[in-house]
Amino acid sequence: MAPSSEIRQILAAGGLLAVVAAGSVGPVHASGAAGNAELAQGKAVYREYCAVCHGNDGRGHGPIAKASKIHPTDLAALRRNNGSFPAQQIDAALRGDDPVVAHGAPGMMVWGALFLSDVNGNEAAAAATRRDVIAYIESMQEK
Numbered sequence: 001m002a003p004s005s006e007i008r009q010i011l012a013a014g015g016l017l018a019v020v021a022a023g024s025v026g027p028v029h030a031s032g033a034a035g036n037a038e039l040a041q042g043k044a045v046y047r048e049y050c051a052v053c054h055g056n057d058g059r060g061h062g063p064i065a066k067a068s069k070i071h072p073t074d075l076a077a078l079r080r081n082n083g084s085f086p087a088q089q090i091d092a093a094l095r096g097d098d099p100v101v102a103h104g105a106p107g108m109m110v111w112g113a114l115f116l117s118d119v120n121g122n123e124a125a126a127a128a129t130r131r132d133v134i135a136y137i138e139s140m141q142e143k
């Protein structure tokens, strides 16, 4: 399996998703109160852009994980491993400010500019997309 061609497929599919996401961002919640619409949106983005490496359940066993020298982080254990849920850290990773080598280089992330305002039209919409996926990851934390 050639990971790069699979990633290209994902990115091609993602272009469409980004357009959909930009138009369908729901009402903004003040803090941590993601509703069903936000979680559904976050799940759709996660499945499209993250699950291929991190797995549907976040445990790090996606189809590309085998081809990766660095094992994808267990996202369902983030709260346990960090003491509290590291929302800011994930947000920084999505923006490319906290570059995780496996995610690409700043400005060349594996998910393109999905989480940045240039794709979403404005920073509020980009932030909502990031918040949805972060809320979805929070919802998968082990109890």
Ligand code: HEC
Pocket (backbone or CB within 6 Å): 046, 049, 050, 051, 052, 053, 054, 064, 068, 070, 071, 072, 073, 075, 089, 090, 093, 098, 100, 101, 102, 103, 110, 111, 133
């Ligand atoms: C191409 C494979 C790949 C994709 C796609 C991917 N990740 Fe990762 N991710 C990794 C790997 C590998 C690591 C571990 C990096 C390390 O330990 O240096 C990681 C680490 C992380 C971390 C931990 C970062 C930290 O600061 O330690 C978070 C959070 C994360 N990924 C979130 C996501 C989210 C959210 C998405 C989807 C938007 C995503 N990843 C997409 C491979 C991927």
